[in-house]
Amino acid sequence: xxxxxxxxxxxxxxxxxxxxxxxxAGRRVLVLSRAGGQEKPCAGGVTSKTLNRYRFSxxxxxxxxxxxxxxxxxxxxxxxxxxxxxxxxxTERGELDAFCRQQAEQQGACFRQTRGIHAIKQDSNGVxxxxxxxxxxxxxxxxxxxxxxxPVRKLLGERRYPGAMAIEGCVPRDxxxxxxxxxxxxxxxxxxxxxxxxxxxxxNVGLYVWRHGLASPGRExxxxxxxxxxGVSPSHMQGYPLGTWLPRARLCHGRILFxxxxxxxxxxxxxxxxxxxxxxxxxxxxxxxxxxLSSYPHWLAGWRxxxxxxxxxxxxYYRLMPMSTRMLQGHLGETLVDGFARxxxxxxxxxxxxxxSIVGG
Numbered sequence: 001x002x003x004x005x006x007x008x009x010x011x012x013x014x015x016x017x018x019x020x021x022x023x024x025a026g027r028r029v030l031v032l033s034r035a036g037g038q039e040k041p042c043a044g045g046v047t048s049k050t051l052n053r054y055r056f057s058x059x060x061x062x063x064x065x066x067x068x069x070x071x072x073x074x075x076x077x078x079x080x081x082x083x084x085x086x087x088x089x090x091t092e093r094g095e096l097d098a099f100c101r102q103q104a105e106q107q108g109a110c111f112r113q114t115r116g117i118h119a120i121k122q123d124s125n126g127v128x129x130x131x132x133x134x135x136x137x138x139x140x141x142x143x144x145x146x147x148x149x150x151p152v153r154k155l156l157g158e159r160r161y162p163g164a165m166a167i168e169g170c171v172p173r174d175x176x177x178x179x180x181x182x183x184x185x186x187x188x189x190x191x192x193x194x195x196x197x198x199x200x201x202x203x204n205v206g207l208y209v210w211r212h213g214l215a216s217p218g219r220e221x222x223x224x225x226x227x228x229x230x231g232v233s234p235s236h237m238q239g240y241p242l243g244t245w246l247p248r249a250r251l252c253h254g255r256i257l258f259x260x261x262x263x264x265x266x267x268x269x270x271x272x273x274x275x276x277x278x279x280x281x282x283x284x285x286x287x288x289x290x291x292x293l294s295s296y297p298h299w300l301a302g303w304r305x306x307x308x309x310x311x312x313x314x315x316x317y318y319r320l321m322p323m324s325t326r327m328l329q330g331h332l333g334e335t336l337v338d339g340f341a342r343x344x345x346x347x348x349x350x351x352x353x354x355x356x357s358i359v360g361g
Contacts, residue, residue, distance in 0.1 A: 001136040004030040006288060007129055009152050010145035011111060013274050014260025016100035017281030018143050020055055023107035025289050030137060031104070032129070035113035042093035042273070043168060043197050043204055045182070049343040050275040051089065053282065061099045063200040064090035066182045069337050071329050073322050074185035074194060075228065079329040087340035088182065090199050117146075120155050122254045141293065142256045143284050145277075148243040150262035156253050161245035161264065164271050167217045168206030169226065169234025176203065176230060184270075185229065186325045190215040191318050193270075194225045205234050208271045210314045212241070244268040246276070247308035251297045257284045263300075267307055267346060269314040275345075279303055306347045313350065 006022050008015045011033035022029045045066075046058065066088040072078025101111060114131040120142070121128045127142045144152035148163055173179060180196045180203060188194030189207045191214030197204040205226045207217040215221075219237050226234045245264030251257060259265070265276030280300055287296035297304075317324045328336070332353055339349035 001128070001138055002030075004028045004137060004139040006030070006141050006143065007032065007127065007137055007139040008143045008145055009117060009129070010143075010147060010260065010262070011101055012097050012145065012147070012260065013100065013277035014262075014265075014281035014284075015143065015145035016097065016104050017053075017278045018145065018259060018285040019104040019109040019281075020100075020107055021282055021285035022288065023104060023109040024055070025285075026108075027289070029104075029109040030139070031101075031109055031111045032114050032117070032131070032137075033111060035115055043166075043195060043206055044091045044093045044096065044199070045088050045197055045272070046091055046096070046274055047088050047272065047340055047343075048086070049340070049345060050278055052343050053275070053278045056103050058089075058091065058096065058099060061091050061095045062089045063092065064198050066090060067341070068181050069333070070181055070183040071325070071333050072183070072185050073325040074188040074225075078183065078185070079333075080181075081329075081333045081337045083337040083341040085341040087337055090182075090197055090204075092199060117151050117155065120152060120256070122256065127255050140255065141288050143259055143281070143288075144256055144262045145259045145281060146262050148241040148261040148264075150258070152256070153258065153262060156256065158250060158253060158258075161243075161248055162212040163244040163264065164208065164210050164242040164266065164268055165212050165217055165239065166206055166208045166242060166271060167219070167222050167237060167239035168204055169222055169237040170199075171203045171205055171226065171230055171232045171234050173201050173203065175232050179203070180230070185225075186328075187321055188225050189217055189221060192217070194229065196229065203230065205230065210244075210268050210271070210318060242266045242271050242273055244271075244307070244311065246300075246304050247311065251300065252293060255293065257287065257293060257296050259284045265303065265307065268311040269317060269346060272346075276303060276307070306345055309347050309350075313346075 243261035266273035
């Protein structure tokens, strides 16, 4: 049985963010990821606030730089909102995760693939992980960054909460008569929106529902939306859950910390998850480096409050459509894209729109 300072389960954004910080601080870090599984589906939009949190530039995997957002109430007309500077970059999630893994490896983190986690045991000596291959690894602490369907949460008997749902696909650019800009089509599905994200050689098209159970964003719905919006059916369609339960979830289980979608760090209004993943991964690493695991929920309290506020805002926004969408097409939307360009969160943009001063960043 090999000994590590920290084991991280999950090699996506939260896991890689934690691995980079821990390895850079000299900790012996093992990251376990699923072998032979599909890449994590994700629209791949990375906002300015997320770019500001990375310890390195992701320029090598940026496919588009975005400063204009089109907002509409499908199938009606949309309105173009222009930010004073870029507020988002487009990436392919598989490329982004692979690049972040490479950065963590360069700091000294070790990555290994497994068919899955069979058992987890913790005691006063640390945490022992047994894989389905029968390999056993021991560490002082463990970070579970293994997604909304977190096997670690399940093994520990932690409660699972309903979150958001999304489905996405791809349309090659050479099949399009018009190459769209970044677009959000509210009411393309009940309780959600459709999106068009330009990626250079293709367009990522998808449907998002802010709360599970409101509607079923399936293949037929996505194909119909893509046909109506682009005149083409998408390929490589994948559906996935998003963790939006941070205000209700327990973040610590003994020596084990939850991060990313496993902790429910995605905001509910638009379903942005990469920022919460990177932030929670870094804060989990910070708690471990400080030897203060119990401080992790306190350090993440600001984002937990933000997610709770945005969840309430999402319920109000989707309930008040189309009026709320008309507001978003006006001054509210202008304030949002301006705030996003400045690296602000949704909650900070809302307070700015209401005229409240924002202290700090």
